[in-house]
Amino acid sequence: xxxxxxxxxxxxxxxxxxxxxxxxxxxxxxxxxxxxxxxxxxxxxxxxxxxxxxxxxxxxxxxxxxxxxxxxxxxxxxxxxxxxxxx
Numbered sequence: 912x913x914x915x916x917x918x919x920x921x922x923x924x925x926x927x928x929x930x931x932x933x934x935x936x937x938x939x940x941x942x943x944x945x946x947x948x949x950x951x952x953x954x955x956x957x958x959x960x961x962x963x964x965x966x967x968x969x970x971x972x973x974x975x976x977x978x979x980x981x982x983x984x985x986x987x988x989x990x991x992x993x994x995x996x997x998x
Contacts (some may be wrong), residue, residue, distance in 0.1 A: 918949075918951070922944075922949065923959050923963055924963075924967065926940050926944060926951065926956055926959060927959060927960060927963060927964055927967060929943060930956065930960065931964070936953075937953040937956040937957055937960075938953050940953075940956055941953045941956060986998060
């Protein structure tokens with residue numbers, strides 16, 4: 912059994928992600944974690960936010976850009992019956 916007050920970093924990251932990504936209150940995050948069987952007080956979430964949020968934001972800031980779901984093309988070449996057309 913896990914000792915009280917000791918959570919893996921993945922749970923802390925998930926809680927902080929919920930808090931910052933969806934603009935939830937700390938009590939809302941507390942309720943979501945309780946639904947998943949984790950007993951965390953909102954004071955603990957506040958302390959995690961103070962301690963780990965700067966580290967996570969720094970990590971996100973240095974991550975390279977990702978390709979999104981949209982692509983913008985300047986021109987496209989297609990073949991129709993053997994002829995090339997530039998759009």
